[in-house]
Amino acid sequence: AQRVTQPEKLLSVFKGAPVELKCNYSYSGSPELFWYVQYSRQRLQLLLRHISRESIKGFTADLNKGETSFHLKKPFAQEEDSAMYYCALVRGNGGSQGNLIFGKGTKLSVKP
């Protein structure tokens, strides 16, 4: 079964500390994984995608097929990073037929 697991409901760190939000997936084949973020009183929005290997707002995520993980990392957390973070996996055949399976989310709280 295709599944996304985010083991931490809440992660609390101090400003300037490193952050790692964990995501594990279950998928047979080549997964397509993403991180979505929802800031307070804003809409859910795409943060980054594994295929782009990009850094957005200082966040990076590396796909580790051996460990079936896609952890989100940032070396120095900022207060404005406080938000809900969801890991997501494409289900189905991708393209126009695909849709996203979301994990339960991790709430990141960055303290001053």
Added chain:
Amino acid sequence: EAGVAQSPRYKIIEKRQSVAFWCNPISGHATLYWYQQILGQGPKLLIQFQNNGVVDDSQLPKDRFSAERLKGVDSTLKIQPAKLEDSAVYLCASSPTGSVGNTGELFFGEGSRLTVL
């Protein structure tokens, strides 16, 4: 560019009553999704439309939920009769054709929060 519009933002009903939610996707987006997000959970897909056709409704509780997108633009999600466990935020999202597998980007609305008493 205008985002995904949803209404109403909030709705409180009693169990066994009916409710309908409306969504207008971003102009030109062929694919429309309805997700259910129960408190403390991630969004769960209810139904996916491509234009006015259903692509995936495997997780839609069809005995009480229905959805339509008659003209391939806006969509309505209905619940009848509602149960206590239907209390959730109902999120509508849209994407351009063929984008999910390539970009993974869904554009979400603000959601409609339903409370069933």
